[in-house]
Amino acid sequence: MGSFRNQLNIFFSATEMLRSILLLLCWLLLWRLAVLMEYAPHASIWFPPAGLSFAAFLVMGLRAMPVLLLCSIIATFWVDNMYQSEQDWLQLANSGILFGAAHCFTYWLGASLLRSMVKSLVADVLPKAILSFLVIGSVTALTAALLGTQALAISGMIQSSEVADIWLPWWIGDLAATIVLTPLFLGLLSWRYPQIDSWLAGLDFHLQDQPLQPYLIKQGICILMLSAIMLLAYAFPYPEVSFAVFFLIIPQMWMVYTETAFRATMSLAIFSVLTAIWVALLGLMEQALVYQFAITVIAASAYFGLAVPVLAAHNKQLRKLALNDGLTQVASRMYFFERAEQEIARARRYQQPVSLILFDVDHFKQINDDYGHTAGDTALVQVAEKILTDLRQSDLFGRFGGDEFMLLLPNSDLQHATDTAERLRQTLMRIALTQTPRRLSGSFGVIEVNPQENLQQAFERVDANLLQAKRQGRNQVVSSPS
Numbered sequence: 001m002g003s004f005r006n007q008l009n010i011f012f013s014a015t016e017m018l019r020s021i022l023l024l025l026c027w028l029l030l031w032r033l034a035v036l037m038e039y040a041p042h043a044s045i046w047f048p049p050a051g052l053s054f055a056a057f058l059v060m061g062l063r064a065m066p067v068l069l070l071c072s073i074i075a076t077f078w079v080d081n082m083y084q085s086e087q088d089w090l091q092l093a094n095s096g097i098l099f100g101a102a103h104c105f106t107y108w109l110g111a112s113l114l115r116s117m118v119k120s121l122v123a124d125v126l127p128k129a130i131l132s133f134l135v136i137g138s139v140t141a142l143t144a145a146l147l148g149t150q151a152l153a154i155s156g157m158i159q160s161s162e163v164a165d166i167w168l169p170w171w172i173g174d175l176a177a178t179i180v181l182t183p184l185f186l187g188l189l190s191w192r193y194p195q196i197d198s199w200l201a202g203l204d205f206h207l208q209d210q211p212l213q214p215y216l217i218k219q220g221i222c223i224l225m226l227s228a229i230m231l232l233a234y235a236f237p238y239p240e241v242s243f244a245v246f247f248l249i250i251p252q253m254w255m256v257y258t259e260t261a262f263r264a265t266m267s268l269a270i271f272s273v274l275t276a277i278w279v280a281l282l283g284l285m286e287q288a289l290v291y292q293f294a295i296t297v298i299a300a301s302a303y304f305g306l307a308v309p310v311l312a313a314h315n316k317q318l319r320k321l322a323l324n325d326g327l328t329q330v331a332s333r334m335y336f337f338e339r340a341e342q343e344i345a346r347a348r349r350y351q352q353p354v355s356l357i358l359f360d361v362d363h364f365k366q367i368n369d370d371y372g373h374t375a376g377d378t379a380l381v382q383v384a385e386k387i388l389t390d391l392r393q394s395d396l397f398g399r400f401g402g403d404e405f406m407l408l409l410p411n412s413d414l415q416h417a418t419d420t421a422e423r424l425r426q427t428l429m430r431i432a433l434t435q436t437p438r439r440l441s442g443s444f445g446v447i448e449v450n451p452q453e454n455l456q457q458a459f460e461r462v463d464a465n466l467l468q469a470k471r472q473g474r475n476q477v478v479s480s481p482s
């Protein structure tokens with residue numbers, strides 16, 4: 001009950017009223033545009049209001065219903081004015097309500113289904129969200145076409161016999177617009193409705209600081225290519241020539257991979273509007289179905305392409321998390337062992353020495369207990385930063401866990417590694433911790449890796465040396481020959 005009252009309050013708020021009026025104006029404008037591109041009665045090459053209805057129901061839910069119903073009724077009166085069907089206003093209102101009910105109910109149902117499906121997906125599943133959108137969008141457009149044509153037949157706007165001819169182009173027109181335009185409308189609406197971001201599984205529609213010029217060049221190439229292909233189809237009126245429009249997938253995918261999601265969807269919208277305009281201008285109505293399919297197929301492929309940069313960014317982030325220790329940013333234990341295996345194998349091949357150092361901060365627990373975990377964390381970060389400045393570029397430095405760190409020194413024999421450990425022990429004592437007045441010290445184990453042993457065995461030996469350094473009173477280096 002509370003939530004219903006909440007919805008009512010939102011519905012009657014000034015901003016929502018303004019949004020509804022804007023929605024009404026945009027819908028009617030797009031509808032007028034669609035009528036301009038009709039190639040047969042009630043069959044437009046594409047029907048942009050369908051994309052807007054789907055996007056509005058996705059974002060606003062049931063709150064969009066009254067406005068979109070009103071749009072459908074106004075459109076019915078408007079269309080009658082054009083076709084002169086001689087119906088009286090009561091019949092027209094009846095037709096409008098029937099058509100509106102078919103259109104709005106279907107798109108609301110489709111949008112609600114998509115919303116609940118996308119919400120139930122766990123993170124990082126953009127391809128699944130895209131697939132759900134394509135499947136539900138197509139079925140919704142089909143249902144809207146079947147119910148819409150029936151509504152017109154029942155209300156007497158068209159003959160029953162015409163339904164069989166109209167439903168397919170009606171569906172493809174709705175489908176092209178729903179598939180191409182819904183994401184763009186969602187992108188535009190996501191500036192005002194931030195909840196959309198969470199459904200997009202990482203896809204960012206908001207403008208980023210990417211240079212405008214390369215985008216404009218790519219957009220220009222897309223427009224030129226499309227215009228050339230359409231003029232070619234006009235000059236050589238064979239059905240085969242019209243299929244050349246499918247080549248547009250190349251520049252569109254180029255756009256998807258290199259530009260922001262918003263620009264890519266914008267480019268698809270420009271492609272579909274221009275195709276529709278060229279078809280209308282050059283009278284290529286015979287091949288309208290080919291162009292409608294091209295628009296839909298290219299858009300559907302492009303959306304899957306949108307998932308690639310998002311997945312690549314996720315992978316990069318996951319790899320960074322796996323390779324680096326989250327707190328100190330030195331190598332993670334997993335990455336250290338992976339690299340150490342490679343280095344030891346390489347050293348064995350070239351018969352070069354390689355050494356391991358394992359060290360542990362003495363009485364670190366005391367810092368946590370006396371000054372808190374944040375002070376402990378800061379101390380670990382300071383230790384890692386300071387040690388890192390004291391190493392060669394080729395040395396590998398990682399965190400084993402807790403206050404234990406490890407080093408792999410390529411091209412270093414036991415003597416060199418022991419000297420390095422001794423230097424680091426002194427470095428540790430010089431660290432001035434920012435959050436505690438404490439001074440640090442560390443215990444070090446050192447070994448030179450024996451050509452016959454594997455990493456596991458080498459690690460056990462260096463760990464034993466560290467343990468001995470602890471037992472012997474801490475703040476010292478214990479090394480042993482191979």
Ligand SMILES: Nc1nc2c(ncn2[C@@H]2O[C@H](COP(=O)(O)OP(=O)(O)OP(=O)(O)O)[C@@H](O)[C@H]2O)c(=O)[nH]1
Pocket residue numbers: 327360361362363364365366368372373374375376377380401402403470474
């Ligand atoms: N602040 C902080 N503490 C950690 C972290 N990881 C482990 N610790 C703590 O580090 C302490 C490590 O203690 P130990 O190595 O067992 O012992 P110690 O106090 O260093 O004493 P010795 O090693 O015997 O000299 C434990 O209290 C852990 O809870 C971390 O990421 N941050």
